[in-house]
Amino acid sequence: MALENKNTQGLVLFSHINRQGSLSAAAQLLGMSRSSVSKQLAALESDIGSRLFNRTTRKIVLTEVGRQVLKEAHKVELALQTIEHISENSQSRIAGDLNVSCASAQGRVHLVPLITQFLTRYPNVNVNLQLEDRFVDMVANNMDVSIRIGYLPDSSLIARKLGDLSSVLCASPEYLSKAPPLKTPCDLLHHRCLFYRNSILAMNSWSFVGEEGEETIIVSGPLSINDPGALVSAALAHAGVLLIDKGLLGDTMRDGKLVPVLPEHLSIGSLPVYIVYPERKLIPAKTRALVDFLLEEMPRMLRGG
Numbered sequence: 001m002a003l004e005n006k007n008t009q010g011l012v013l014f015s016h017i018n019r020q021g022s023l024s025a026a027a028q029l030l031g032m033s034r035s036s037v038s039k040q041l042a043a044l045e046s047d048i049g050s051r052l053f054n055r056t057t058r059k060i061v062l063t064e065v066g067r068q069v070l071k072e073a074h075k076v077e078l079a080l081q082t083i084e085h086i087s088e089n090s091q092s093r094i095a096g097d098l099n100v101s102c103a104s105a106q107g108r109v110h111l112v113p114l115i116t117q118f119l120t121r122y123p124n125v126n127v128n129l130q131l132e133d134r135f136v137d138m139v140a141n142n143m144d145v146s147i148r149i150g151y152l153p154d155s156s157l158i159a160r161k162l163g164d165l166s167s168v169l170c171a172s173p174e175y176l177s178k179a180p181p182l183k184t185p186c187d188l189l190h191h192r193c194l195f196y197r198n199s200i201l202a203m204n205s206w207s208f209v210g211e212e213g214e215e216t217i218i219v220s221g222p223l224s225i226n227d228p229g230a231l232v233s234a235a236l237a238h239a240g241v242l243l244i245d246k247g248l249l250g251d252t253m254r255d256g257k258l259v260p261v262l263p264e265h266l267s268i269g270s271l272p273v274y275i276v277y278p279e280r281k282l283i284p285a286k287t288r289a290l291v292d293f294l295l296e297e298m299p300r301m302l303r304g305g
Contacts, residue, residue: 007043007044007047008076008080009040010040010041010043010044010047011044011069011072011073011076011077012073012076012077012080013026013030013037013040013041013044014041014044014052014069014070014073015070015073015074015076015077016029016030017037017041017053017060018062018066018070019139019140020140021059021060022059022060023037023038023041023060029140029141029142041053048065048069050063050065051063051065051066052065052066052069053066081284084284093124094122094124094125094285094286094289095122095124095125095286096124096125096126096284096286097125097126097127097128097286098125098126098127098128098144098145098286098287098290099128099130099141099142099143099144099145100115100127100128100129100130100143100144100145100146100147100290101129101130101131101132101136101138101141101143101145101146101147102129102130102131102146102147103131103132103133103147103148103149104131104132104133104227104228104229105133105227105228105229105245105248106147106149106165106228106245106247106248106273107129107131107147108131108229109247109248109250110147110247110298110301110302111129111147111298112129113301114293114294114297114298114301115127115129117293117297118289118290118293118294121293122286122289125286125289125290127290130143133198133226133227138157138276138277138278139156139278143278144277144278144284144286144287144290145275145276145277145287145290145291145294146275146276146277147162147273147274147275147276147294148273148274148276149165149271149272149273149274150271150272156278156279157276157277157278157279158276158277158278158279159274159275159276160274160275160276160291160295161272161273161274162273162274162275162294162295162298162299162302163272163273163298163299163302163303164270164271164272164273164302165245165246165247165270165271165272165273165302166245166246166247166270166302166303167243167244167245167246167267167270168243168244168246168249168253168260168267169206169208169241169242169243169260169261169262169265169267170235170241170242170243170244170249170253170258170259170260170261171235171240171241171242171258171259171261172235172236172237172238172257172258172259173256173259174238175192175235175238175239175240175241176259176261179191179192179241182241182261182262183262184215184262184265185206185208185210185215185217185262185265186215186217188206188217188219188241189217189219189220191219191221191240191241192221192222192223192239192240192241193206193219193220193221193240193241193242193243194221194223194224194225194231194234194235194239194240194241194242195219195221195224195231195242195243196224196225196226196228196231197224197225197226198226199226202224204218204219204220204224205217205218205219206218206219206243206267207267207268208262208265208266208267208268209265209266209268210264210265210266211264214268215265219241221240222240223239223240228244228245228248229248231244232244232248232249232250232252232258235258236252236257236258241261242258243267247301247302273298273302275291275294275295275298277291
């Protein structure tokens with residue numbers, strides 16, 4: 001079996017199809033038409049002399065030959081990454097496109113200001129920043145760097161901790177003037193609490209530490225939202241008590257629109273923040289530059305410094 005040189009691209013495409021789980025998804029990721037992806041896959045299978053996938057109307061499954069070829073396709077991808085690294089270093093400059101993902105609210109507040117500084121320092125880099133409140137498969141979505149908040153389920157990635165979100169319990173003075181007394185964490189059980197909820201989790205378990213030790217309260221309320229910025233808006237509209245990353249409150253506390261609640265009880269269990277990138281033998285210079293920059297600058301921003 002002798003592959004033509006043009007099928008180096010075909011092998012990379014084959015690897016993308018396998019990661020995405022369908023020709024249509026791979027086509028969308030790569031900005032190609034489905035028919036073009038199908039033709040390139042057919043050409044690769046023709047050169048190899050065997051089918052690489054068994055296809056049904058709902059899914060594709062690797063054949064035995066496909067599994068063996070996939071190992072070689074991964075080697076081709078690694079070789080291309082190595083060539084990219086050599087090319088960048090030979091130019092003695094940091095340049096190229098970077099795909100970055102982050103949760104929406106934290107991205108707007110913490111990451112965007114730093115990305116603009118990074119682009120000033122490295123004017124030959126272009127950053128495509130995706131702000132999404134969902135789990136992003138970095139390999140399948142071709143992401144170079146991701147800022148993740150909380151736990152890290154994918155052990156195949158390299159993760160470096162940037163810091164922790166600094167949470168504060170707060171409410172509007174108008175809400176507190178009409179609500180029951182709030183002197184201990186247990187009093188939250190009698191309050192309208194605002195909390196983050198999406199299709200996977202509800203962040204309504206709030207933990208505090210005070211003179212009497214640690215307390216965890218399962219709060220409830222008539223309004224939960226899957227957007228932290230909207231939760232702040234609800235608190236400003238006197239809808240209830242909110243426990244949230246202090247960095248997302250802007251000037252609302254300085255201006256007295258929101259005030260701290262239970263200041264003698266510190267919130268514990270703040271979510272950690274990580275910078276994550278795919279494991280590679282050679283990290284492209286542009287990726288390394290962004291990782292190093294954020295490791296240097298973002299911890300200070302998370303601390304509010």
